[in-house]
Amino acid sequence: MSDLRHDPYDADRPLLMRCACGRHGSEAEHARQLDRDQAVSTLRTRADAMDTTDIEAESNQFVEAALVKALFPQDALRRRFLRAVGRGSAMAAIGSVLPIAPLQAMAQERGALEKKDLKIGFIPITCATPLIMAHPLGFYAKQGLNVEVVKTAGWALIRDKMINKEYDATHFLSPMPLAISLGLGATATPMNVATIQNTNGQAITLAMKHKDRRDPKSWKGFKFAVPFEYSMHNFLLRYYVAEAGLDPDRDIQIRVVPPPEMVANLRAGNIDGFLGPDPFNQRAVFEEAGFIHILSKELWNGHPCCAFGTSTEFIQKHPNTFAALYRAVLTSAAMAREARNRELIAKVIAPQAYLNQPETVIAQVLTGKFADGLGNVRVVPDRADFDPIPWQSMAVWMLTQMKRWGYLKGDVNYRQIAEKVFLLTDAKKQMKALDQAVPDGAYPKFSVMGKTFDPAQPDAYVAGFAIKRA
Amino acid sequence: MTSLNARAALLSLLLFGLLLGIWHLATMNAGAASLATVAAPAMTPEQIEYARLMGKPVPADAGASTSPVTTKSGFPTLAQMGATVVHHLADPFYDKGPNDKGIGLQLAYSLGRVALGYVLAALVAIPLGFAIGMSPLIHRALDPFIQVLKPISPLAWMPLALYTIKDSAASGIFVIFICSVWPMLINTAFGVAGVRKEWLNVARTLEVRPLRRALEVILPAAAPTILTGMRISMGIAWLVIVAAEMLVGGTGIGYFVWNEWNNLSLPNVVFAILVIGLVGMTLDGLFARAQKAVTYAD
Numbered sequence: 223m224s225d226l227r228h229d230p231y232d233a234d235r236p237l238l239m240r241c242a243c244g245r246h247g248s249e250a251e252h253a254r255q256l257d258r259d260q261a262v263s264t265l266r267t268r269a270d271a272m273d274t275t276d277i278e279a280e281s282n283q284f285v286e287a288a289l290v291k292a293l294f295p296q297d298a299l300r301r302r303f304l305r306a307v308g309r310g311s312a313m314a315a316i317g318s319v320l321p322i323a324p325l326q327a328m329a330q331e332r333g334a335l336e337k338k339d340l341k342i343g344f345i346p347i348t349c350a351t352p353l354i355m356a357h358p359l360g361f362y363a364k365q366g367l368n369v370e371v372v373k374t375a376g377w378a379l380i381r382d383k384m385i386n387k388e389y390d391a392t393h394f395l396s397p398m399p400l401a402i403s404l405g406l407g408a409t410a411t412p413m414n415v416a417t418i419q420n421t422n423g424q425a426i427t428l429a430m431k432h433k434d435r436r437d438p439k440s441w442k443g444f445k446f447a448v449p450f451e452y453s454m455h456n457f458l459l460r461y462y463v464a465e466a467g468l469d470p471d472r473d474i475q476i477r478v479v480p481p482p483e484m485v486a487n488l489r490a491g492n493i494d495g496f497l498g499p500d501p502f503n504q505r506a507v508f509e510e511a512g513f514i515h516i517l518s519k520e521l522w523n524g525h526p527c528c529a530f531g532t533s534t535e536f537i538q539k540h541p542n543t544f545a546a547l548y549r550a551v552l553t554s555a556a557m558a559r560e561a562r563n564r565e566l567i568a569k570v571i572a573p574q575a576y577l578n579q580p581e582t583v584i585a586q587v588l589t590g591k592f593a594d595g596l597g598n599v600r601v602v603p604d605r606a607d608f609d610p611i612p613w614q615s616m617a618v619w620m621l622t623q624m625k626r627w628g629y630l631k632g633d634v635n636y637r638q639i640a641e642k643v644f645l646l647t648d649a650k651k652q653m654k655a656l657d658q659a660v661p662d663g664a665y666p667k668f669s670v671m672g673k674t675f676d677p678a679q680p681d682a683y684v685a686g687f688a689i690k691r692a
Numbered sequence: 693m694t695s696l697n698a699r700a701a702l703l704s705l706l707l708f709g710l711l712l713g714i715w716h717l718a719t720m721n722a723g724a725a726s727l728a729t730v731a732a733p734a735m736t737p738e739q740i741e742y743a744r745l746m747g748k749p750v751p752a753d754a755g756a757s758t759s760p761v762t763t764k765s766g767f768p769t770l771a772q773m774g775a776t777v778v779h780h781l782a783d784p785f786y787d788k789g790p791n792d793k794g795i796g797l798q799l800a801y802s803l804g805r806v807a808l809g810y811v812l813a814a815l816v817a818i819p820l821g822f823a824i825g826m827s828p829l830i831h832r833a834l835d836p837f838i839q840v841l842k843p844i845s846p847l848a849w850m851p852l853a854l855y856t857i858k859d860s861a862a863s864g865i866f867v868i869f870i871c872s873v874w875p876m877l878i879n880t881a882f883g884v885a886g887v888r889k890e891w892l893n894v895a896r897t898l899e900v901r902p903l904r905r906a907l908e909v910i911l912p913a914a915a916p917t918i919l920t921g922m923r924i925s926m927g928i929a930w931l932v933i934v935a936a937e938m939l940v941g942g943t944g945i946g947y948f949v950w951n952e953w954n955n956l957s958l959p960n961v962v963f964a965i966l967v968i969g970l971v972g973m974t975l976d977g978l979f980a981r982a983q984k985a986v987t988y989a990d
Contacts, residue, residue: 346954373791375941375950379860386858482954508747509956575792578955582747593745599738 261569265359269557333542335366340543343374343383343392345449346577347481347499348587349420349528350393352554352608354576355567361553365546373576376480377450384533385411390540391532391547393419396612397620399531399643401452406629412534415612415644416544417551419528423587423606424455424518425503426462428495429488429511433596436515438466447479447487447496454527457623458518459497464689465671470627471691488512499527500587500606501579506595508583513595517605522670524609526616548652551610556658558608564588612649614640615665615677622680628691636680712770719769768959776959777966791951793943795967801943803971805861805936806929809868813925817873818918821880822906825914831881842874846932850939864936871932872925879921883914915986923979930972945971 294300304312340362344350354371356362362369372389374380381402383389399413428435435441441463448455460470468474479487484496489511496502497518506512518525530551537544557563568585571577577584586592590605617640624630650660665677675683684690735743768776784796824831846867853863887910895905937946945968952960 370790372942373951375939375947379854379939379941382854383860386854386860388860482950485956486953505956510746573792574951574955575789578951580747580955582745586745591745593742597742599741599745 258569258573261566262358265355265557265563265566265570268560268563269359269361269553272553272556333545335543335546336540337390337543338366338368340367340369340390340547341388342369342371343380343389344371345377345380345393345481345499346373346579347528348501348571348577348584348606349423349499351567351571351588351606352419352551352558352610353393353530354571355558356550356554358570358576359554359557361550362547365550367543367546367550369547369550371576377453381408384413385409387533387536390536391416391530391544394529394531395450395453395455396526396529396616397452397454397457397624398450399529400617400620400639401624401629403643404630404639406624407451413531413643414534414537415529415531415617416548417530417555417610417649418526418612418616419530419555419608419610421524421526421607421609422517422519422604423500424458424497424527425500426459426495426497426515426518427484427488427503427506427512427595428515429491429493430513430595432494433513438463438468441466441468441494442473444494445475445477445492447477447484447493447498449481449498450478451629452624454518454525454620455497455499457620457627458521458525460627461623461670462497462516462521464687467689469689485509485511501577501583504583504587504592505579507593508580510595514592517602519602519605522668523604524607524668525670526612529612530610545652548648549656552649552652552656552658555608555610556656561589561603610649610653611661612644612646613664613666614644614646615667615675617644618665618677618680619668619670619675622675622684625680626684626687626690634680636677716770719767766958768962772959773962776963780960780963790942795945795948795964798943798945798948799967799971802933802937802945805864805944806868806926806933809865810872810926810929812865813869813873813929814876814922816869817876817921817925818880821877821918821921822884822910824877824881825884826906826910831885838874838877841870842878844870846871847935847939850936860940860942864933864940867936868929868932872929875924875928876918876921879924880914880918883917883921884910886917887913912986912988916983916988919979919983919986923976923983926975926979927972930968930975934968 294303307315342353344353357369357371374383374392377395377398380389380392380394381398384392384394385402385408394413394415396415396418399415402408402411402413404410446459448459450456456476459476463470463474470476477493479493479496481498481502484493484498484502485506487493488496488506489509495512495515503512503514507514518527532544532547558567565585565588568581568588572579572581572584587606590603591599591601592605594600614637618636621630621634621636621639625634646664653660667674667676669675780795784794786794787797824834849867849870850863853866854860857863857866891909891913892905895909900909933944934946934949937944938950939946941947941950945964949961949964952964
């Protein structure tokens with residue numbers, strides 16, 4: 223409590239009301255800033271090590287190989303030629319007749335950016351990690367973009383600002399672009415998911431007073447909060463309680479509450495629990511208002527949560543800018559997936575301009591070593607992950623849940639909508655360009671609470687549930 | 693008279709001291725409790741790890757880092773509150789990108805918004821109020837609309853504004869406008885309608901032209917009532933801005949409150965509340981002065 227630094231009667235120390243460099247309110251703040259700067263520079267070095275030069279060299283080699291291949295369609299011929307004249311003179315000879323260098327330059331050249339000053343909205347939750355960290359780490363700037371990441375008060379506002387074109391791209395809940403494109407809860411505006419922002423990373427948090435009521439069957443009459451109607455949180459919570467035999471529309475109450483207000487509501491006793499995004503689950507634990515009942519990872523390991531997206535119109539008008547954004551966010555996601563970076567990332571995104579949370583809370587979420595609120599330290603390294611691939615089967619699952627709970631009526635052409643909104647091909651193309659590993663397929667199966675989801679039979683899947691509105 | 697003022701000031705100071713005293717007593721326990729845990733008996737390594745993750749003081753590293761305690765939310769002690777105030781006032785105009793600006797800049801944004809919405813409202817309300825006050829026909833015709841629109845909460849307008857105006861900054865200004873227009877309108881109409889008949893008759897006898905009559909007879913006569921309306925409107929506009937900015941976000945004192953609520957940081961929220969109150973008081977004081985200037989004795 224006693225901050226001796228400001229002791230006016232200490233003859234050995236200068237009486238500093240600010241830090242030594244004079245830019246911060248106190249020494250502690252100065253130290254925090256230094257710590258943060260250190261984290262930023264370490265992460266930048268690691269990011270630089272990850273890409274650029276070798277990719278470029280590789281791509282140059284590829285162009286050259288393609289040309290030589292065109293000259294010598296048969297490999298035996300090529301080898302004989304090379305053996306006869308030698309590698310060096312062969313290269314010189316081919317170089318003199320073919321425009322290799324300009325072609326290489328063309329392959330490298332990225333189209334001119336249509337728009338450089340961009341506004342990107344985000345909600346201050348750890349789901350937005352890749353999109354946020356790309357800003358202080360300079361990934362946007364590296365692509366020649368001048369991006370402003372703007373903190374936004376709620377999902378409805380994100381929707382409105384996207385439709386009003388105040389934002390160029392944004393952090394979305396991954397079902398939102400589907401809903402907006404379909405005109406559910408909004409004027410129909412075609413939106414796209416460029417990448418998934420994060421996988422896992424949510425949890426059901428219950429108020430401390432329910433410490434002994436861990437069985438969802440006993441939750442009749444509970445009041446829960448979710449961040450938005452069209453959210454994985456809503457769908458997963460409904461799924462979870464329905465599996466326990468409760469009807470989410472009749473036996474419990476589900477309210478829409480902005481994530482930052484969830485902890486305050488939990489402490490005030492307004493709600494019994496929430497399925498919300500981190501850091502607010504961990505913050506509820508930190509504030510001793512609640513405990514983590516179950517991680518969303520334990521319901522569906524690898525489930526998508528938030529997305530990075532924009533309107534179809536923006537993509538059509540600014541294809542090169544969009545590609546540059548893609549590269550920045552994918553670089554970020556690749557950085558965020560590496561466990562060794564997580565603690566540093568927590569330092570970078572915790573300050574006021576971004577998440578505005580205690581650093582330890584963010585670090586617990588990202589590193590997966592956390593206090594569960596019941597006196598245990600748990601270690602779950604993949605509590606939060608940042609797999610960016612927008613699998614179309616995930617979109618189909620979201621649509622089945624919209625159908626199941628009556629948000630979506632009539633016949634649904636699942637695949638058509640999924641393929642229109644989730645830009646899987648583009649994401650794969652950009653990942654390849656960044657030399658990242660790209661898995662095959664578009665509709666992998668997965669299992670939700672032990673039940674396999676077959677994206678080829680969405681209607682049968684919806685029909686298979688005992689509790690549903692459809 | 694002076695002794696009354698002096699006594700009032702003394703009483704105010706006493707009340708203020710009492711409030712601070714209650715605050716100090718109420719929050720003293722929290723500080724003591726956190727000190728008590730430091731002295732707790734030896735803990736197992738798991739317990740220490742858990743305590744560290746929970747941001748509680750841990751005996752082993754008590755010397756190394758004692759900061760986690762202050763990041764915990766809770767009602768601030770007087771000392772914490774003082775530190776917060778000093779921290780914000782030390783550098784009120786810093787600008788670290790769109791999401792992190794000093795309190796002075798945030799206030800400037802809010803005041804700018806209020807000024808714009810308020811001036812627009814005055815430009816509409818005062819001429820319209822004149823028309824209503826001078827013509828009983830217009831008064832009767834517009835009255836139902838005014839009565840229906842007047843009691844609508846500012847936040848109820850917000851979704852509609854966002855949807856139709858398609859711009860969040862303009863929506864915020866619109867909400868200020870729509871909420872501060874009514875008191876000015878009604879008071880202007882009331883003041884204009886209440887101008888003494890004798891004065892109007894004198895003007896008529898002297899064959900004063902309508903425009904001159906409005907500006908030189910009615911306006912000075914109705915000015916005190918109009919300014920009362922403007923003063924009420926300013927109060928409302930300042931009330932509304934905080935709510936509107938919490939909803940729209942981006943910049944302003946309302947956004948500051950929301951952002952600190954996000955972090956459950958009560959010292960900052962309390963600080964913002966104090967600032968909002970002080971600025972509101974200053975604005976009201978300015979109008980009180982203007983009001984005094986135009987008041988006349990009959």
